[in-house]
Amino acid sequence: MQPVKMYTTEFCPYCVRAKRILQAKGVEEIDEIRVDIHPQERIEMMHVTGRRTVPQIFIGQTHVGGCDDLMALDRKGGLDALLRGTAA
Numbered sequence: 376m377q378p379v380k381m382y383t384t385e386f387c388p389y390c391v392r393a394k395r396i397l398q399a400k401g402v403e404e405i406d407e408i409r410v411d412i413h414p415q416e417r418i419e420m421m422h423v424t425g426r427r428t429v430p431q432i433f434i435g436q437t438h439v440g441g442c443d444d445l446m447a448l449d450r451k452g453g454l455d456a457l458l459r460g461t462a463a
Contacts, residue, residue, distance in 0.1 A: 376402065377435035377460045382420040384411040389442035390430040396445060397432075400458055434458060 379402050383390040394405060410417035410429060417427075424431045424438055432439040434457050439445050448454045456462040 377458055378406065379404070379458075380406040380408065380433040382408045382410050382416065382424075382431040383429050384409065387429050393430045393432060393442040393445050396442075396449065396454075397458075400449075400454060402458065435460060437462070 379397055381390070381393065381397075394407075397405060408416050408420070410420060420429075420431050421427055424440075426441070428441060430441055432441070432445055437457060439448060439457070445454065448457065453462060
């Protein structure tokens with residue numbers, strides 16, 4: 376299973392939804408970076424992703440995007456392969 380990193384805030388329903396989707400796929404550990412507690416991390420997130428909103432999800436070295444992007448990837452059948460590290 377590829378490592379998962381997610382930029383989040385405490386009261387973010389999209390963050391909660393994304394975590395539930397990942398956990399349902401068997402992800403046991405998410406490196407959660409709280410940008411509401413660590414503002415410098417938000418600056419880093421914006422620099423790396425070009426986005427301001429949370430969640431911002433990385434699986435391995437791949438930037439998936441936000442919760443809607445994660446759900447779209449799952450609908451297309453690509454999430455499982457990306458988590459396993461076998462995505463083309």
